[in-house]
Amino acid sequence: MSSHYDVLGVAPNSTTSEIKRAYREKLLLTHPDKVGGELSTDLIQQIQLAYKVLSDETHRQEYDDELARGLQKQGFNINGEGLDIYSLEEFEFDEDAVLWHKMCCRCQAPEAIKLEESDLELGTDDGEGGLELVVQCNSCSLWIKVRYMEEADE
Ligand SMILES: [Zn+2]
Structure with missing residues (x-):
């Protein structure tokens, strides 16, 4: 279409x-x-x-x-070039909701950037042994790139 x-x-x-x-x-x-x-x-x-x-x-x-x-x-990973890169460690983890959230660096909206476990499964190889994916601010639509390591099962 x-x-x-x-x-x-x-x-x-x-x-x-x-x-x-x-x-x-x-x-x-x-x-x-x-x-x-x-x-x-x-x-x-x-x-x-x-x-x-x-x-x-x-x-x-x-x-x-x-x-x-x-x-x-559609699981389409937009071309992340030129996006700001953050580590998942910069996110806060909400144990009740089981999701990671972060204040948006552009519009400063709290918890505007969210990642769920199912999102992390869509990550692609970052070429440095980790994974990366792009995620969008719920408030101002800014895209950022998040890098993380594959989670070890506990
Ligand atoms: Zn924002």
Whole structure:
């Protein structure tokens, strides 16, 4: 399935004016004169929906979050390059909830970055004998990379 960004042919970090321009260009391309009289309503609807979401800051943020969550659910490890790296030892462990949490280093929201045991199972080799995974702040959507050692069973 194409994302709204794909539909408009813009990068996920495009500015609103770039999105506006792409929208106008796409609409022109779907004009009946250009496509030989056949009006592709399906495509036009997709373009309009994409523009509606991406041109509105709040909707776009929500959509970005959704995309990120979707990618996470598929076990997709986003390219962690350029992300701040933390050790799991910098997290606090909540024994009752059985999860690790940490204050976000950007928005300072307490316990905004959380890792559950099932998350840790998704880690990938960090090339230095440990594991790493990327995790997102629940509050400001910042991504960080967390490194840890595979847990020894007690
Ligand atoms: Zn944050």
